[in-house]
Amino acid sequence: MHLNERIKYLRKEIFKMSQDEFGNRIGISRSNVANIEIGRINITDRVLSDISSEFNVNEHWLRTGEGDMFLTLPPEDEYIKAAAEISKDPDDEIIRQIIIEYWKLNPEGKKHLKEFIHNIIQNINKEE
Known part of the structure; x- marks a missing residue:
């Protein structure tokens, strides 16, 4: 699974959010979410960081698909x-x-x- 596919999987299957809802949570437009998910535009480090902090997602998993999907918070x-x-x-x-x-x-x-x-x-x- 590629980075853009992992993002779509998180949004759609795990969080059950629309592109608009997901984008609002991380400060980007619905069209940017759509373009990221289909691989039309590259995802920035800032957006990866925002996804990680907003949804408690392991940034290493987002980038590589390796490790745990979510971070364990104290x-x-x-x-x-x-x-x-x-x-x-x-x-x-x-x-x-x-x-x-x-x-x-x-x-x-x-x-x-x-x-x-x-x-x-x-x-x-x-x-x-």
């Missing part, structure tokens, strides 16, 4: 990345409110909320 970096994503997506307003309200709770309230969320996650995982 838990604190994963949290920071998630918080950054939540802070910029207007659809995540409810998540921001939950986090803010959680920190206002007393220890007993935090305990109950954690148990409640844990049960929801277990039920979702059972359905999958």
